[in-house]
Amino acid sequence: MKEIIVFIEHRFSEILNNSYDALAFAYKWQSLRGGEISCLILTSEEKREIFNNLKDLANKIYLIKNKLLENYHPELYLKVIKDFLKEKENYLFVLGQTSNAYELASSLAIELSTPVITDINGIEKVNNEINFIRYFYGGKICGKINILDFNKKPFIVTIQSGSFKFEKRDIKSEIIEREANIDIEKNIEILGYEKEETGEIDITKSEIVIGIGRGLRDKKNLPMVEELAKKLKGVLAGSRPAIDAGWLTKDRQVGSSGKTIKPKLYLALGISGAFQHIVGIKNSDLIIAINKDPNAPIFSVSHYGIVEDLTKVVPALLKKL
Amino acid sequence: MKIIVCIKSCPETAESEIKLTSDKNDIIRDKLVYTINESDNYALETALVLKEKYGGEITLITFGDKKSEDILRMGFAKGADYGIRIEEEKEIKDPLLVAQILALVIKNLNFDLILTGITSSDRGYGITNVALAKYLNLPFTTLVKKVEKEDNFLLIERELEGGLIEKRKIKLPCLLTIQTGIYPLRYASILAVKRAVSKEIKLIKLSELNLELKENISLKEYFIPKSERETLFLKGSEEEIADNLIKILKEKGIL
Incomplete structure (x- = not known):
């Protein structure tokens, strides 16, 4: 054995x-x-x-x-x-x-x-x-x-x-x-550690979090999700691709290399749901996801799902809020 | 600095629906668009930035079929100098074996630095890169978010969990795996793309490497994961969906 x-x-x-x-x-x-x-x-x-x-x-x-x-x-x-x-x-x-x-x-x-x-x-x-x-x-x-x-x-x-x-x-x-006996020639030296800079908003403290991902597609779609966040009295957060694209700052990143959140509502917009992201959101009270791919893994942890392009649903929602 | 960048052509699957073949041993690929693996694109970008800053040349290497020459040409258009394709005569699924193949080719080249992505968007083991460094007996660092040269060393910032950064100093030659988002990605001009079409790509056949192709892990089958939750899907027009959503948010006391 x-x-x-x-x-x-x-x-x-x-x-x-x-x-x-x-x-x-x-x-x-x-x-x-x-x-x-x-x-x-x-x-x-x-x-x-x-x-x-x-x-x-x-x-x-x-x-x-x-x-x-x-x-x-x-x-x-x-x-x-x-x-x-x-x-x-x-x-x-x-x-x-x-x-x-x-x-x-x-x-x-x-x-x-x-x-x-x-x-x-x-x-x-x-x-x-x-x-x-x-x-x-x-x-x-x-x-x-x-x-x-x-x-x-x-x-x-x-x-x-x-x-x-x-x-x-x-x-x-x-x-x-x-x-342990350690006697080797080192090619690497660890110089120290640093915390990434954090902004003014702590997304872990917000009860309503609107997450954006690759499905936002373009920076020009950012104002509509910002408005939605405002109307829902929530904050914007994002999956890794949204941070990499420069749409949001690093302190808004949710997932294994970012933050873990447990809000009352997590609204995932255009996030496919790589496991690194899901780890950071799956304990939210209510998860609603909008994604055009019906098999996107985000739906497997969502309470409600909408198979649609977020840029169509969000404007319709804004009109009614 | 002479930089080698290992890149891989992968189907774009983040935004597209994936279906399995009937034998469950592969995904249906004919409708998928192939592109450079996401984090490899950032490795390429890093090489381009370092070349601009410190001078030198960039050699791209890929292990793949004829179609993967597209990503080499895209790299030329952005500023890479040389390209090598190792012909994938047989699909290799064990990342350790892929690393051995790359190592056999790279050991004959002259270089100061090897850059790779952190993981591939298809199989996603994140093994090939570090294994390559070990086969070539090079020091390495993974998940690199920042890199600067100082004499014969690189100063590096590396991503740890929960927003923590580790700072390192590493001796050249070495291998770095590059995290996505390190620099904004550039686009190639149309003129540069046209010029890259006729650029020579060195072809190496897998059989020329005289390597015993023994894989220690094998894929039994793929399956679609079960949903953890009973998801209720809202359907209808955008108007109806919006009404329904608002109703749910009100019921849950959010609105």
Whole structure:
């Protein structure tokens, strides 16, 4: 049976929620295929207490310590994790899908010659096969992926945020601590961190949020949605393409790389609903979406849907408000 | 600076309806419009900006069929200098294998920097780029939002979760994956597009690379995801839809 090793990512002394997604996947895998669960944390002696949050959640907790591992560094983390996994024979290494997981998962796969699948949001066992499920084409379709010889060989997966439900366990955890020897030539230096500038309006505080996306098509359509926001006493927010196009500032971005909102009304205009966006809005009280593609993923989380071009519906709505 | 940009031709699917083929192993492609993968377009834009600032030349590389030459020509029209297409004689679905193919071609080229998108809009693994860096033994950084050159280094801003930025200094040569929105995208002039038509594209056949095409992951089938909610669709004319919407907003106490 495989050892299921979950990478625990932390930032400024807090464990990232994505690591609990990874743990939730690990429990699901265990229920299908068995195996013991381990957590792997890279940290410093000063920050070692972080593991307290994981007690009772895994069979083993590996703490690998060095002052240089206090914060993520791509080359150091890669080296230490690689050395750790090299000692193992058959494992499944699980990471939550984060910015850093983008760097770690595939580079570990190359260093260790293992297969890798990113952004998994489901898993099923059919006979003796395991299907890994993930989105394709920006969330419009799902695909079932198989890994060759998955049973015999180690492999690496990353887990899409919020796709497996995390439930607390009560396992007696064994803590294994060791110091890491780090002696490599670095090509990358981390200079520091910065918060993106925020504007005057905090979209997370608004009860009514009007979201715009690619379907707005042109900046010239912006005044009509601005007027709608005003009439509904709400604020404008947007999906990534609306920010990239320069229609709205970065502090209005909703989704995994922006903000998570829970307004009373989320009105999604011309947003197809890539999973990175859906993660940020799906807990809104009421979701209404307007999109001309009937299969747009945004409808799968919407209470009400309108299959139409937003530039036709919004003017009609404005006339009546 | 000699810059290589890896680009891919993808069907535009964000704004169009997707249907599956009857064997569920692909999407129906004949009505879809192919264009440069969204984040690759920003990688290209970054290369153009860096070339303007620091001088140098840009080589575009794509792994794809004859049709993908369109995106190379679009790149020429915007200011790229050279183009290479690796003929996709067989569709490769394992991104690690695609990275190996690209690495075999790129290792023979002279370069300071490789730029790629962060992920593709079709399969969207976000693996090929980092894997390519590893196969070429290059330092790399993902999700880049800002880049400046300083001697033999690049100063970089990288996107983390929740609006946090990580600042890095990275040694050249290296590979960066570029986040969308880094710079506004330029358009090519009609004249430049016309000139690009006759520009030479170097063709490399997959079979010339003598690579064992072993894929470790395989697609079993695609399916349309189930809706998480019972969505009630409002139908009728725009007038009727607007009336209905207002009624719902009033019922829910929003208006």
